[in-house]
Amino acid sequence: MDAVATRNTLARREWLLRTLAELRTLSPRASAMPAYPTITAQDFLDRHYAVNRPALLRGEVAGWPALRLWTPEYLKARIGAAEIEFQGGRGANENYERFKQRHRRRLPFDQFIDLITGKGVDNDAYVTAYNNRNNIAALQPLHADLGFIDHLLTRDVEHPHGMMWIGPAGTFTPLHHDLTNNLLVQITGSKRVLMVAPEEGPRLYNDHHVFSQVRDIEHVDLKRFPGMANLHAMRFDLKAGEALFIPIGWWHQVTAHDFSVSITYTNFRWRNDFHVGFPMK
Template sequence: MEIDCFIYDGWRPRIRAASPRRDWMDDTPESFAYRCLPLGIANAHGWEIANAVGFSARWTGGSGTDAVEIRLDEGDVSSVDVPVSLFGQGTITFHIAGLFRTSPGWNLWVGGAPNEAKDGIAALSGLIETDWSPYSFTMNWRFTRPDHWVRFEPGETICFFFPVQRGVVEAVQPRVRPIEEAPELKQQFEEWSRSRDAFHERMREAPPSQPSEKWQKLYYRGVCPAGETGTPDHQSKIRVRDFEGQPGGPAPAAPKIAPAVPPAPPLDPQLARRDWMLRVQEGHRALSPRTAGLRRLHRVDPDDFLDHHYSAHRPALLTGEMADWPALDRWTPAYLAARVGGAPIDYQGARLGDARFELDKDAHRRSMPFDRFIAEISRPGAGNDSYLTAYNSAANRTALAPLHAELGRIDTLLAHGPAADEAMLWIGPAGTFTPLHHDLTNNLLAQIVGRKRVLLVPPSEAGKLRNREHVFSAIGDLTDPATLAQHPDLRDMPLYDVLLEPGSMLFIPIGWWHQVTALDFSVSATYTNFRWRNDWHAGFV
């Protein structure tokens, strides 16, 4: 049996032997999905064709070819590699750069990769008589719902194929028979069923520590319950040959695809109209230089701040208010450690292993002496794993009192009480990250040590940000290229990119979406004790 792929000059089919691996199978605990041998064999049972160019696409729901929008990544690509909307009906089409010829009597089954799902779109399948056909074929995918962006990465599998002998299915005579007609099979099955029940009981009573001991492996090893070989040609793995003579060699392995951000649920008409009105209001605000953009204020006047920012729900970058704070001149990691010493403090730890570290804050509460904490976050590459946050403020009030004593006052904006009851400190290394969210109060973020990058998005964009859990967006990080590629509509949002340096403060109005990244070892303080009403959180649902 042979398969030839004939190409014209300039055609590059990008074929590779199919891989038995799948990202979702890798991510199962102890990779247990690979214990299912039929999955792995199916995964590798053929060849893959790789996508040539990264792109995002969505379907509006119509039946015409103009109902599909395709946005290609930047870069030069051959026209033969570009996906198109060719047939309508919510489909996108890939032209396959090759004319395939199989041995007489053999077809090619063509479709999507086995055991590989893609949110919002599904591969269509076909059976092609490639032993005689002089025609090229296309690979087509059909959207499963409208108004949802899907993303195809360069190198991602767009087509999977393998040979099928023509006429075999029609020649089969299927039957249903009572098990008593096959007494040996009946005995083997019942023996296996009893052994499996006993195996599961042992697992419950004494769970083994080694993953390899947590499954029976009878089918995987190709043996019957009594231990005899099931068939001499049992396959526990499969590896097909690469196509010879392919320009540039076989296509590289498929890239690991980032988990898809859950799509936004369809809005009912009332919510859609609400979002429209919010966008209109933000658009009107942008018409005037007096109300558009991020205003920068030095030595703020309280009446001006109330009129144009606090009551107007408009962020502002403030400077000059912290000029006399002792903390600005004194605070270094060494000074902080010496000032507080070994007093035990609460912080958020082990964040790197949990993508939901903000939602699961209670599970990440840790405690250690403050000077040891400073040493921990001062080591090179400490990153986002350990962070003392505002959430830890109540527990740290006594331990961090010496630091609060070195903060100044902001009488123009804040109603002051005991200092430790006002400032909520954030202390962490470069790389600490707070994902995209909004707060339930108006906040004043004061930067004391190091720099932070803050991205601000107005509430008018809430409909794009997939807010399903509390105050957090499922988007997470607006700087992630994979997220932006998957959701091109995010690129059109109004967004303020703010560099917060020591001695500056950022007013973040309630409901404004923001994410924060520390660029250096950083200490910040958040204040919510404004002179004006700030208890709106009471009505949050």
């Protein structure tokens, strides 16, 4: 395909995505976040997983002991001085999400809790999903406090209990999209979540991998990024005891209001290996 044909193909693709995004905004219901107390596996598959639409599940984790137990003091006593990995020194590099490998740090868990419950830490220290593989053994005692959403998730994986996020108020995950379908369960504290549909992708200045040049869509320099004017985003607070389905390709950014513990699950009962073949360059 020559250069002109390539440009025309890309232009047609952007036109289609822009049109789909504009169609979504015609209906307040279509552009809003659907919420359920609970949902059956078939309804979840038909209404959300298979059609790439997010959902807020408000009652699926009710009764999990972790919801009442996981204070900083409890976590510190339960895990003790077991060494964990976290993301540190984030304040010195605004591109900390793009260069996560550079921010890997280690501390005994009780010292990490002391660090993030002290003053002035904000976004500088955070246990994230990126650290998960190196924290499985240390955090394993916490699994006893969790239930399991068997009708949506499978236990038939190596590590079925998800990936932990533990951090202070003020932690911020910049605008990005994931290469898997995710279920984000909020255990302790609350988080501000902004989500943007995949159709808006051409307006989001995606310059590298799954990241946007715009870190925070609530604070955009429209002279530099004029394409983001009048961008439609879902905005809501994810509270303790709620689970958010973030479909693959949905752009999102997340800010913690309080000391926060969350778990991301990707082990759905249905296929979730779409990241294979993603163009890395």
